Amino acid sequence: MLITQKELDSVLAANPQLSGNGFATFKAGHTPSSVDLAQVDLAIRWLDHHGQRATVNPRYSSYGLKHYAEKAAPALSPNATPYISNGAFIAAALHLNYRVSRIGDSPNARINISFKKPAQEELLKKAAATRSAQCHT
DSSP, X not given: OOSOHXXXXXXXXXXXXXXXXXXXXXXXXXXXXXXXXXXXXXXXXXXXXXXXXXXXXXXXXXXXXXXXHHHHHHHHOTTSOSOOOHHHHHHHHHHTTOOEEEOTTSSXXXXXXXXXXXXXXXXXXXXXXXXXXXXXX
């Protein structure tokens, strides 16, 4: 694991509106979903393949970026379940000191990611090779 439960708890304590669904205004009777440590770890592994830029990137939301990370999951951690919640992705970005900016009152955020399509393409190639090797064993 690239993050401990204690570190995740610290991120969540500093961001009380963050749940598994992302940022939210919690309504009475609604129990927020938890942020899964393994999902945060997977998101950190993906974010490590991309750099940070000086400003928040307006082209991508946390929800869109989590899907890129899920597609690359087999290359990042072959035995991991290829699912990352929006909140887990945001928590990973916060843990890595990305600049996180909530999009209005939505659960999504933008971050200062320098999204590198060649890096993503390489991860997807590795993910496909990993899936192929798992199917043939």
